[in-house]
Amino acid sequence: MASPAATKYKSLAARATIILKADRSILGRKDVQALYGAAFVAQVAAWNAYVAGLINCFFQEVANPMAVQFHAMHTLANTAALSRLDRFNTPNAENTRNLIIECTGYDPWVDWQWPSRGMNALATRLRLNEILKVRHSLAHGFAMPGYSWTQATSGETRLTVKELAWTRAFFNHLVTTTDLGLRSHLVATYGAVPNW
Numbered sequence: 001m002a003s004p005a006a007t008k009y010k011s012l013a014a015r016a017t018i019i020l021k022a023d024r025s026i027l028g029r030k031d032v033q034a035l036y037g038a039a040f041v042a043q044v045a046a047w048n049a050y051v052a053g054l055i056n057c058f059f060q061e062v063a064n065p066m067a068v069q070f071h072a073m074h075t076l077a078n079t080a081a082l083s084r085l086d087r088f089n090t091p092n093a094e095n096t097r098n099l100i101i102e103c104t105g106y107d108p109w110v111d112w113q114w115p116s117r118g119m120n121a122l123a124t125r126l127r128l129n130e131i132l133k134v135r136h137s138l139a140h141g142f143a144m145p146g147y148s149w150t151q152a153t154s155g156e157t158r159l160t161v162k163e164l165a166w167t168r169a170f171f172n173h174l175v176t177t178t179d180l181g182l183r184s185h186l187v188a189t190y191g192a193v194p195n196w
Helices: 004-021 029-062 068-086 093-104 121-140 161-190
Strands: none
Touching: 004 029, 004 161, 029 068, 029 093, 029 121, 029 161, 068 093, 093 121, 093 161, 121 161
């Protein structure tokens, strides 16, 4: 079962694909790229919401209001986490890992592998960082970076439906593995067995 954060992610990611249902046959090339960019930015926003929601899920799972001293420490830690979340706006590999470790003690990098796509932990982190750089360029009107997956053989940088689908699958995989990893961490470290 998915965490509430993963459930919210799935809903937001589904909305990102609604953008692609627009009739592209009447649009010019630049307009199609703008549409693809909007879908891409929305997908990254769903990932950002997942990471923030996961921290909230963690604090809900470890809460114990019956233990007064623990509850006082929990409240302090939760307040500190909320402060970190207020400053969290670039969910690249390093920022996401730091946020999750600082707030929960769980290091997601170990789980961020995608063997079926031939991606080890390092390749996964590098791709996440590339995705965030593309999102940054789209959101702020900069030239899109030229990566193997954003560059046509002609040298033009662009997004394709294929890459949008791959990116969604990539985030789906990260959400699933991070959910499972944090769940295992909650059980092993805190003795908390989530309902998800």
